[in-house]
Amino acid sequence: MNFDYSQKTQELIARLEAFMDEHIYPNEKQYLADVQAASADPATRWKTLPLIEELKGKAKAAGLWNLFLPEEYLPYGAGLNNLEYAPLCEILGRVMWSSEVFNCSAPDTGNMEVLARYGSEADKKKWLEPLLEGKIRSGFAMTEPAVASSDATNIETSITRDGDEYVINGRKWYTSGAMNEDCKILVVMGKTDPSAVRHEQQSQILVPIDTKGVTVVRPLSAMGFYDEPVGHAEVLFENVRVPASSLLIGEGKGxxxxxxxxxxxxxxxxxxxxxxxxxxxxxxxxxxxxxxxxxxxxxxxxxxxxxxxxxxxxxxxxxxxxxxxxxxxxxxxxxxxxxxxxxxxxxxxxxxxxxxxxxxxxxxxxxxxxxxxxxxxxxxxxxxxxxxxxxxxxxxxxxxxxxxxxxx
Known part of the structure; x- marks a missing residue:
């Protein structure tokens, strides 16, 4: 392979490094101070900082938005492949919170790709477009506290068909992003058919976080850090009902x-x-x-x-x-x-x-x-x-x- 970056990538590297020098590194201490101040008040602990919103506007204006999106998602992103995005993502990794400024942070990036690839046109209009615009955030609910989730076939959350709806019951944890006030949609993995072949038991379904029966139980720390204002949550699903159309591409496709x-x-x-x-x-x-x-x-x-x-x-x-x-x-x-x-x-x-x-x-x-x-x-x-x-x-x-x- 050719290890020389393309001219397009080199230009983006230069623009991104200039943005980091002007807007990100000088604000590292301010960001930490703002997080500490916001975390002291339950009303603001999980609210996206005004500093982030301000920097997101500047990143959009600078054309440094949705850098992770490949060419098929134009005009929403930079149209980069994985090799072109690699040095840019590395630069973002130098400051852990900076990815959000460019709408390139997990779990939103993965969820956007899921919605773009597997979502219906209605799903894309309701959830993908606001995510691409940075107006909302999302969570990915897969890991469970009661089972070894490194083997995803262990997952016990049930997704049961009932007429024109699916009913979801289960408990998830370390659902990244679910604590943030801007998190509006969860991508949930669970079992639709426990009797099916082992790797065809699971499905993924879209669940608005404000659906009746969804309870964000508590924030979870990782190595002592709560990662405010994004956070990782324990989430309980009790007889949660969503339209059958919320299931992504069909049962057993999880x-x-x-x-x-x-x-x-x-x-x-x-x-x-x-x-x-x-x-x-x-x-x-x-x-x-x-x-x-x-x-x-x-x-x-x-x-x-x-x-x-x-x-x-x-x-x-x-x-x-x-x-x-x-x-x-x-x-x-x-x-x-x-x-x-x-x-x-x-x-x-x-x-x-x-x-x-x-x-x-x-x-x-x-x-x-x-x-x-x-x-x-x-x-x-x-x-x-x-x-x-x-x-x-x-x-x-x-x-x-x-x-x-x-x-x-």
Whole structure:
């Protein structure tokens, strides 16, 4: 593959970096202060910050909107493929909250692709268009507290046909985005036919969050962070009724939809994590040059130099594997690229955890404090080792596929 970015991508990189320099990095401390102030009041804790709304308007005006959307979704986005989007997504990963500014944050990106690919024309009008415009947000309800959801066939939430409606009963948790006041629609995965073939029992259905019987029980922390004002929620569905037309493409298609959704979602996580790790390395390089211990800057210590070198190598390896995966997805589709998608989903979060951990070590106690982004970055990277499938599931499936291929 050609590792040189196209002229279009290089121009977008330059524009995005300029926007980050002018509007995102200078507002990092302000964003944190605004979140802390809003979180102290239950009335504003889960409300999108005015700062974000202001920056979203500027990103739209700058033509840096819906960057994740491929060409078939024009005129809503930049019309980029995965390889073209990769360096842009990496830049967004340098500041964890910045993706929302450009309407490129999970779970909305995956839900928009699901609606675009599988939704009816009515669904697209009611839910997709407001999401594309950044007027509402969404949640993806798959994981359940009562079962090991890494095996999605375990999911117990029931979706039962009753005339012209489906009735939904179950309990979900870590439903990303569901705490936010702008979250209006949930994509819910559950069982429509427990007696069907194992991977045809599941379906996905659209549920407006204000439907009778839907209860947002509580916010859930991840590594001690509640991620206000977006959040992760425990959600209870009690005899929730929605029109039969809310089911996406038919009963038993839940896994088909999930695989179409999770391929891009997984690699987007990896792209962001590379940016997150690169930022940690940048901060570490600055810190060790300006911090003196034992009579000389930390940068003069051999162990520190070795750590910096290893961090760089690990990031570069993950970056190249991500680009290779993105290129294969573009050339041959997500199904053909499944093994390399699994590989990067195994590699990138672990890499980010290691790199950020080393950066924290070089910052000393300060690295664990609110004065630096490193603690939050580490929590994010560690959480992504579970999101969209834990490491062990990807390793199990990748190993199975490799053995099968080698023995074919």
């Amino acid at each position: 896994f088909e939809i999930a695989q179409g959704r999770l391929g891009p979602g997984r690699i987007h996580h990896c792209m962001r994590l590379i940016g997150c790790a690169q930022r940690a390395l940048d901060l570490a390089c600055e810190r060790v040059e300006n911090r003196v211990a034992f009579g000389q800057p930390l940068s003069k210590q051999q162990s520190v130099r070795e750590s910096i070198a290893r961090m760089h190598c690990d990031i570069e390896q993950a970056r190249l594997l991500t680009l290779k995966a993105a290129d294969k997805m573009d050339r041959y589709g997500n199904k053909v690229a499944r093994d390399i998608i699994a590989a990067i989903k195994i590699v990138a979060p672990t890499m980010a955890c290691k790199v950020i951990d080393e950066a924290i070590q070089m910052h000393g106690a300060a690295g664990t404090s609110q004065d630096f982004i490193l603690a939050g970055s580490y929590a994010y990277a560690r959480t992504i080792r579970l999101a969209d499938g834990p490491d062990q599931v990807h390793m199990m499936q990748l190993g199975r596929n490799l053995i099968k291929d080698y023995n074919a």
